[in-house]
Amino acid sequence: MEDLKSFLIEKVLLFESDTLSPETEKVLQKVRREKPDHPVIFVSSGTSSVIAGSEKTHSSIESYIIENLPNAELVSVGCTGPSNFEPLVCIHIPGKNKLFYRNITEEKVEPLLNGVFHNEINEEDLAGQSGTKGFELWTGIPFMDELPFFAHQKRVVLSNCGCYDPENIEEYIARGGYRSYIKAIRHYTFEEVCDIIEKSGLRGRSGGGYLTGLKWKHALNTTSNARYLICNAKESDPGAFTDRTILESDPHRLIEGIAIASYAIGASNAIVFMRSGSDHALNRLQKAIDRAREYGLFGHNVFSSGYNLDIKIRKEPGAFVCGEETALINTLEGKRGMPQLKPPYPTTSGLFGKPTVINNVETLINVPLIMQNGPEWFRSMGTENSPGTKVFAVAGKGRMSGVVEIEMGTKIRTILDDIADGIREGKEFKAIQLGGSSGSFITSENLDITIDYEDLRANGIGMGAGGFVIIDENTCMVDLVRYYMEFIRNESCGKCIPCREGTGRMLEILESVIRKPLNEESGTTLERFKGVMQLETIASVMKDTSLCGLGQTAPNPFISALKNFRDEFEEHIFDRKCRANVCRGLRLFSIDVDKCTGCTACAAKCPVNAIYGTRLQPFFIVEEKCIGCGICFDICKFSAINVK
Amino acid sequence: MSTDVGTILKNYKQGKREDLIPILQAIQEDLGYLSEEAIVMVGSFLGLSTTKIYGLATFYDRFRFIPSGKINIRICHGTSCFLNGSQAIINKIKEETGVVSGQTTRDGNFSYEIVSCMGGCHNGPLINVNGEYHIHVKAEQLPELIKKLKYIIEND
Numbered sequence: 001m002e003d004l005k006s007f008l009i010e011k012v013l014l015f016e017s018d019t020l021s022p023e024t025e026k027v028l029q030k031v032r033r034e035k036p037d038h039p040v041i042f043v044s045s046g047t048s049s050v051i052a053g054s055e056k057t058h059s060s061i062e063s064y065i066i067e068n069l070p071n072a073e074l075v076s077v078g079c080t081g082p083s084n085f086e087p088l089v090c091i092h093i094p095g096k097n098k099l100f101y102r103n104i105t106e107e108k109v110e111p112l113l114n115g116v117f118h119n120e121i122n123e124e125d126l127a128g129q130s131g132t133k134g135f136e137l138w139t140g141i142p143f144m145d146e147l148p149f150f151a152h153q154k155r156v157v158l159s160n161c162g163c164y165d166p167e168n169i170e171e172y173i174a175r176g177g178y179r180s181y182i183k184a185i186r187h188y189t190f191e192e193v194c195d196i197i198e199k200s201g202l203r204g205r206s207g208g209g210y211l212t213g214l215k216w217k218h219a220l221n222t223t224s225n226a227r228y229l230i231c232n233a234k235e236s237d238p239g240a241f242t243d244r245t246i247l248e249s250d251p252h253r254l255i256e257g258i259a260i261a262s263y264a265i266g267a268s269n270a271i272v273f274m275r276s277g278s279d280h281a282l283n284r285l286q287k288a289i290d291r292a293r294e295y296g297l298f299g300h301n302v303f304s305s306g307y308n309l310d311i312k313i314r315k316e317p318g319a320f321v322c323g324e325e326t327a328l329i330n331t332l333e334g335k336r337g338m339p340q341l342k343p344p345y346p347t348t349s350g351l352f353g354k355p356t357v358i359n360n361v362e363t364l365i366n367v368p369l370i371m372q373n374g375p376e377w378f379r380s381m382g383t384e385n386s387p388g389t390k391v392f393a394v395a396g397k398g399r400m401s402g403v404v405e406i407e408m409g410t411k412i413r414t415i416l417d418d419i420a421d422g423i424r425e426g427k428e429f430k431a432i433q434l435g436g437s438s439g440s441f442i443t444s445e446n447l448d449i450t451i452d453y454e455d456l457r458a459n460g461i462g463m464g465a466g467g468f469v470i471i472d473e474n475t476c477m478v479d480l481v482r483y484y485m486e487f488i489r490n491e492s493c494g495k496c497i498p499c500r501e502g503t504g505r506m507l508e509i510l511e512s513v514i515r516k517p518l519n520e521e522s523g524t525t526l527e528r529f530k531g532v533m534q535l536e537t538i539a540s541v542m543k544d545t546s547l548c549g550l551g552q553t554a555p556n557p558f559i560s561a562l563k564n565f566r567d568e569f570e571e572h573i574f575d576r577k578c579r580a581n582v583c584r585g586l587r588l589f590s591i592d593v594d595k596c597t598g599c600t601a602c603a604a605k606c607p608v609n610a611i612y613g614t615r616l617q618p619f620f621i622v623e624e625k626c627i628g629c630g631i632c633f634d635i636c637k638f639s640a641i642n643v644k
Numbered sequence: 645m646s647t648d649v650g651t652i653l654k655n656y657k658q659g660k661r662e663d664l665i666p667i668l669q670a671i672q673e674d675l676g677y678l679s680e681e682a683i684v685m686v687g688s689f690l691g692l693s694t695t696k697i698y699g700l701a702t703f704y705d706r707f708r709f710i711p712s713g714k715i716n717i718r719i720c721h722g723t724s725c726f727l728n729g730s731q732a733i734i735n736k737i738k739e740e741t742g743v744v745s746g747q748t749t750r751d752g753n754f755s756y757e758i759v760s761c762m763g764g765c766h767n768g769p770l771i772n773v774n775g776e777y778h779i780h781v782k783a784e785q786l787p788e789l790i791k792k793l794k795y796i797i798e799n800d
Contacts, residue, residue, distance in 0.1 A: 046763075047762070047763040047764065048763050048764050048765070048766070048767075050777070051762070051763070051764030051767055051770065051777045051779060052764070052767060052779070083764070083765060083766035083767075084766040086766075236760050236761070237760070237761070238721065238722040238723045238726070238760045238761050239722045239723030239724050239761055239765065240761065241761060241763040241765065244763055245763075276706050277718075277759055277762070278763070314665075314666065315666075315669055316706075317665050317668070317669060317704035317705075317706050317707065318704045318705035318706030318707070319703060319704050319705060320760070331665065332662060333661065333662050334660075334661040334662040334663065334664040334665055334700075335661075335700065336699065336700055336703040337703065337704070393765070395722075395723065395724035395765035395766070396723065396724050396727055396765070397727060401724075401765055401766045402766070433723065436723070467723065469723045469724060469727070471727065475727055480726075480727075483723075483726050483731075487760070493703075631784075634784065635784075
């Protein structure tokens with residue numbers, strides 16, 4: 001191991017020429033496991049894989065190998081992308097293409113490996129094959145990159161995800177890692193690195209879309225004795241998991257990005273602000289940082305370049321608003337995470353009053369790629385104003401879900417129809433929610449909008465941080481808006497009145513819209529009618545007068561839902577009906593006398609004892625008592641319960 | 645107990661304001677919650693009043709001031725889990741345990757918290773019981789699960 005380390009430092013990292021010697025390449029090929037002489041089994045190990053049971057799969061493969069395949073190697077890799085394929089197992093038999101198997105739970109391991117290693121490949125759980133020239137093809141098996149999920153993607157940022165062991169720094173270096181960082185600190189000045197990034201046109205991926213190179217230059221041009229770089233990995237929007245996937249699957253490239261960015265602004269301290277609750281990602285990143293430090297990639301006077309760098313991880317203590325730049329700085333300074341008025345911007349006066357650059361995970365992970373391939377390469381992807389790619393966490397009711405990366409300028413329709421493969425269980429499409437709790441809804445008329453900062457902005461939609469939630473007809477928009485409002489109400493820091501009071505009032509009104517009071521009094525009716533009378537006003541006041549982005553964007557889901565689904569709101573308010581049958585208060589249950597057999601199952605389960613009847617004779621529901629919980633509907637075996 | 649806090653404080657020799665949150669996080673990781681004595685000790689160490697520390701700690705969701713239950717359930721309430729019915733799960737757990745999110749039952753057995761996204765969107769609704777994930781959870785399975793967990797605690 002020590003030999004390999006000194007070899008990699010000497011012959012790869014510090015090697016002056018861009019092309020390595022053939023002998024070095026040969027060693028690197030072995031490290032990359034490109035042409036193994038023994039079977040290699042890769043098991044995914046991201047959070048979504050762990051949830052699906054990959055740890056058990058891993059240990060069961062491990063024991064199988066010990067018993068039956070003593071020369072085989074088992075490697076934990078990051079997340080490949082499709083969540084519904086997890087746990088994903090990839091088998092590489094020497095000389096043949098890699099085979100990918102999906103949903104390999106613990107009990108499927110033995111029959112699968114027995115089959116594969118005796119030339120009887122099990123087609124049932126097979127996802128596809130992949131490989132390069134020189135390997136024997138498996139006939140009749142589709143290629144992974146030809147599957148619709150992958151074919152419409154352009155995987156640049158995610159290119160390493162699922163391909164290598166994220167805890168193995170040697171493998172990352174063998175894939176060309178850390179070389180652009182070393183090149184930058186040895187051969188480029190601070191300004192040159194900023195110039196390259198500015199030329200590439202990379203824009204901040206956290207939603208705002210500010211030019212990254214320009215931001216760096218602001219910080220670099222502010223005179224100060226210290227500067228800070230903060231990597232904002234506090235991704236806590238409900239339904240977004242892109243940053244976490246990157247952290248778990250490719251932590252080294254992120255570290256390289258952080259290191260290059262720190263160098264570009266002349267910062268000798270970098271902080272990764274991690275979301276709490278994703279311990280898996282935190283451990284991976286910590287291990288990766290420790291390994292990189294062992295290699296001397298940071299510390300004092302890195303590789304005699306005269307540059308000092310220290311990277312630290314700080315765990316977020318749990319407040320959504322901390323993702324806002326100034327609130328994040330307050331948290332790091334040990335204060336309550338409340339936002340402050342801008343300007344001064346963090347690039348002039350940030351952490352401890354020093355110039356600070358705060359970049360998102362996805363922005364930073366693009367940096368090593370741009371340094372490696374040049375700004376023109378980056379400009380060749382995407383659109384004129386939004387070059388590059390964008391990573392989305394596709395979730396919700398699509399057939400496929402997971403982390404996807406598309407070229408800027410791709411139509412939203414492509415993601416929905418091709419990558420996510422439409423809606424599950426043949427349901428009707430309703431909307432797409434882009435950008436989490438501060439985002440907007442995209443309806444079927446708007447599916448031809450492209451993913452591009454300007455195009456989205458022209459349509460009043462924010463890019464968001466990467467949430468892409470597919471919503472089907474079974475979802476009630478009013479209830480969904482209430483859910484987002486409840487989330488923001490809980491997370492509002494309480495500093496400014498429009499946000500603190502506005503979110504509370506909006507939530508109250510939305511709750512009164514979906515609730516059915518036991519006795520309809522004038523006050524409750526009035527409260528409900530406020531839904532149409534006042535919500536819009538409150539929303540616009542919040543938008544105009546809130547202090548930070550959280551409050552300003554909090555009404556977005558409501559505004560966009562009201563614009564696109566006004567009829568649904570009016571149905572709730574005036575007709576007291578929920579067409580998706582979601583709003584509990586508005587459902588009316590009744591028992592079909594012809595179908596009811598009098599089995600008493602529903603009466604026994606009813607939490608408010610609203611179902612009466614005699615055994616073996618049709619039962620009935622007392623409407624006044626019913627709270628609309630729907631337990632009777634779920635439990636009835638004879639579908640005798642009607643919902644209106 | 646106080647010796648533990650003392651050893652944690654030793655790692656932060658300079659005792660600056662910005663160390664406050666990492667210290668509190670370390671204490672919580674060790675004790676499972678922030679006890680009054682611990683906060684008093686941190687206060688005298690950093691030269692901050694306890695009210696200031698409470699003011700900060702209550703701002704953030706992750707800090708607890710009562711020990712968590714022997715069984716701690718984390719319920720995912722991300723958008724995808726919400727679409728698949730996590731609200732019903734929360735209501736059911738609330739009904740079964742009789743406490744709200746962040747509190748612990750009187751016998752010290754159960755506590756639960758609601759988190760924004762655990763990252764298993766395709767397998768929702770999702771809950772995590774003491775580190776073990778349960779996928780595609782249905783509200784009607786919960787009473788049985790809780791009964792089973794109670795049985796495990798009582799026979800331990």
